[in-house]
Amino acid sequence: MKNLKMSSHKSGFIAIVGRPNVGKSTLINQLIGEKIAIMSPKPQTTRNRILGVLSTDEYQMIFVDTPGMHKGRDLLNKSIDKVAVSSINDVDIVLFVVDSMKGAAEDHIIDYFRGIKIPVFLVINKIDELKNKSAIDEIIISYLNAYPFEGVIPISAKEKTHLNRLIEMLVPLLEEGPEFFPADMKSDQSEEKLMSELIREKILYHTEQEVPHAVAVVIESLVENPELNTLDVTALIIVERTTQKQILIGKGGEKIKKIGTEARKEINSLLNTKIHLTLWVKIKKDWRNRPNDLKAFGYGE
Ligand SMILES: Nc1nc2c(ncn2[C@@H]2O[C@H](COP(=O)(O)OP(=O)(O)O)[C@@H](O)[C@H]2O)c(=O)[nH]1
Numbered sequence: 210m211k212n213l214k215m216s217s218h219k220s221g222f223i224a225i226v227g228r229p230n231v232g233k234s235t236l237i238n239q240l241i242g243e244k245i246a247i248m249s250p251k252p253q254t255t256r257n258r259i260l261g262v263l264s265t266d267e268y269q270m271i272f273v274d275t276p277g278m279h280k281g282r283d284l285l286n287k288s289i290d291k292v293a294v295s296s297i298n299d300v301d302i303v304l305f306v307v308d309s310m311k312g313a314a315e316d317h318i319i320d321y322f323r324g325i326k327i328p329v330f331l332v333i334n335k336i337d338e339l340k341n342k343s344a345i346d347e348i349i350i351s352y353l354n355a356y357p358f359e360g361v362i363p364i365s366a367k368e369k370t371h372l373n374r375l376i377e378m379l380v381p382l383l384e385e386g387p388e389f390f391p392a393d394m395k396s397d398q399s400e401e402k403l404m405s406e407l408i409r410e411k412i413l414y415h416t417e418q419e420v421p422h423a424v425a426v427v428i429e430s431l432v433e434n435p436e437l438n439t440l441d442v443t444a445l446i447i448v449e450r451t452t453q454k455q456i457l458i459g460k461g462g463e464k465i466k467k468i469g470t471e472a473r474k475e476i477n478s479l480l481n482t483k484i485h486l487t488l489w490v491k492i493k494k495d496w497r498n499r500p501n502d503l504k505a506f507g508y509g510e
């Protein structure tokens with residue numbers, strides 16, 4: 210039976226690449242129908258590669274959300290950039306996402322495509338924000354002059370506009386292949402990683418300037434509490450300096466409390482488990498430049 214299914218089943222890996230903030234994580238979440246990647250208006254929200262799996266009887270699309278490509282200075286940024294670039298080399302199709310509000314072609318990312326032989330689609334996101342719809346034509350022309358894209362599609366990831374069309378456009382390019390993941394699996398992220406990412410997302414929303422970049426979150430312990438039927442989660446928030454710790458904690462502990470409440474609510478509903486969340490803030494000087502710290506906090510290989 211399995212062989213019969215294999216013979217007509219199609220599958221493929223599809224990388225979602227582009228500058229920070231264009232909506233890559235929003236797109237993968239909407240395509241999968243579940244929040245697997247955190248999103249925020251801050252650049253560098255996504256630091257790791259995340260897989261999102263879309264399964265039907267006929268095919269399986271494995272989307273790869275990547276950190277935005279940019280030139281970083283510290284070791285964390287270099288590691289993030291490496292993740293983004295190497296993910297293009299391991300996939301069957303690339304979706305190059307751009308922001309419709311930002312206008313013309315982005316050359317340095319397009320340069321990465323010149324060396325690869327796989328189809329690259331241009332996905333123009335955030336069209337819900339465009340007042341002048343004919344502006345799209347100009348954007349398309351400028352990009353097509355820069356690179357021979359396999360196809361072009363304007364979308365709004367936020368409002369799910371044209372996402373079905375995007376999927377239909379990809380189906381014919383899938384090749385015969387197995388189910389790489391169980392049909393009910395939506396992401397390769399562990400629940401632990403997802404929890405730490407959701408906490409980091411709330412921190413990104415409530416802090417400014419250098420703080421979001423200086424933060425890492427690790428889950429220190431997970432203990433089931435059978436009496437209350439809860440999961441007791443303790444997470445460490447790592448920052449680089451005392452001032453950052455003070456900002457995170459806030460006056461009278463107000464900010465950290467807010468972050469904790471928002472994170473707990475979302476983890477509760479996402480994992481369908483009642484959790485009790487304890488947050489600790491810890492200073493680890495210059496962790497973004499220390500290979501061992503990077504590894505311990507879940508970055509790099
Ligand atoms: N108006 C609008 N905003 C969007 C859309 N897609 C994403 N965004 C917003 O753009 C910001 C960055 O999104 P995110 O998915 O984190 O971008 P990434 O850095 O490329 O992964 C967030 O504030 C999103 O809410 C869209 O289709 N329309």
Ligand SMILES: [Mg+2]
Binds near residue numbers: 246247254255275277
């Ligand atoms: Mg992202």
